[in-house]
Amino acid sequence: MTTTQDLARRIRLQCLRMCHQKRASHLGGAFSVADALAVLYGGVLAKNPAAPNDPQRDRLFYSKGHACTALYAALGEAGYYPLSALDSFTDNGSVFTSHVNHKVPGVELSTGSLGHALPVAAGVALAGKRKGAAWHTYAIVSDGELDEGSNWEAILFAPHHKLDNLTLVVDYNKIQSFGTTAEVLNLDPLPAKFEAFGWETLEIDGHDHAALAAALDKGGRSGRPRVVIAHTIKGKGVSFMENQLAWHYKSPDAAQYEAARAELEGHAA
Numbered sequence: 001m002t003t004t005q006d007l008a009r010r011i012r013l014q015c016l017r018m019c020h021q022k023r024a025s026h027l028g029g030a031f032s033v034a035d036a037l038a039v040l041y042g043g044v045l046a047k048n049p050a051a052p053n054d055p056q057r058d059r060l061f062y063s064k065g066h067a068c069t070a071l072y073a074a075l076g077e078a079g080y081y082p083l084s085a086l087d088s089f090t091d092n093g094s095v096f097t098s099h100v101n102h103k104v105p106g107v108e109l110s111t112g113s114l115g116h117a118l119p120v121a122a123g124v125a126l127a128g129k130r131k132g133a134a135w136h137t138y139a140i141v142s143d144g145e146l147d148e149g150s151n152w153e154a155i156l157f158a159p160h161h162k163l164d165n166l167t168l169v170v171d172y173n174k175i176q177s178f179g180t181t182a183e184v185l186n187l188d189p190l191p192a193k194f195e196a197f198g199w200e201t202l203e204i205d206g207h208d209h210a211a212l213a214a215a216l217d218k219g220g221r222s223g224r225p226r227v228v229i230a231h232t233i234k235g236k237g238v239s240f241m242e243n244q245l246a247w248h249y250k251s252p253d254a255a256q257y258e259a260a261r262a263e264l265e266g267h268a269a
């Protein structure tokens with residue numbers, strides 16, 4: 001049986017391959033969120049890869065549009081399309097653009113302009129609530145994009161409407177495009193801010209699959225939206241990429257690709 005840990009490893013390997021082959025970026029943020037995506041697509045989400053727009057599906061709004069490789073890989077691994085489709089990543093005419101594209105099966109919203117997915121997710125969750133729908137809405141945001149005011153409008157809106165059918169994951173890797181979040185625009189104390197806005201607030205190790213599965217579970221909701229502040233490591237899984245701002249941008253060359261692949265496959269020198 002495939003474990004979500006194994007799925008996360010395969011997602012990271014796909015991200016690495018895509019970024020190496022197409023000289024693409026944003027591996028650090030793809031690796032930090034890979035475990036959350038593996039737990040979601042490996043079991044938590046109600047999904048129907050054969051019919052991506054199935055009305056009964058859970059809705060996942062992925063705001064880390066720049067870290068598209070992780071979502072594209074997760075959807076491919078989940079069976080929305082053959083993994084070979086990812087070979088066209090960034091090619092002219094391909095739906096697999098270098099930021100998340102809603103024309104990819106399973107993708108709810110094109111993202112890349114930061115701060116948009118959570119407001120849309122909150123509106124969709126409100127619609128689901130008014131319909132009495134059983135499906136759940138998830139949003140995943142980066143920490144850096146919490147600098148966007150649009151997110152704080154949605155963070156105010158969701159508790160007002162008692163959206164306990166909404167779960168937000170913050171990929172809190174503490175690094176954004178130009179430095180640490182502490183240096184660029186400090187978010188702390190982030191849990192206290194969500195609490196003050198009326199959210200059920202959980203803090204977990206975002207690489208702990210048991211903790212992720214428990215936090216992302218849809219049951220036992222309390223009339224409040226839930227935020228899962230997932231403490232993560234940018235570049236998680238490849239030692240020379242971890243906590244390195246440079247891997248927000250760098251594309252692995254041949255030697256770096258081979259070293260990273262060996263480490264992810266568990267046979268590093």
Ligand SMILES: [Mg+2]
Pocket residue numbers: 029142143144171172173174175176
């Ligand atoms: Mg970050």
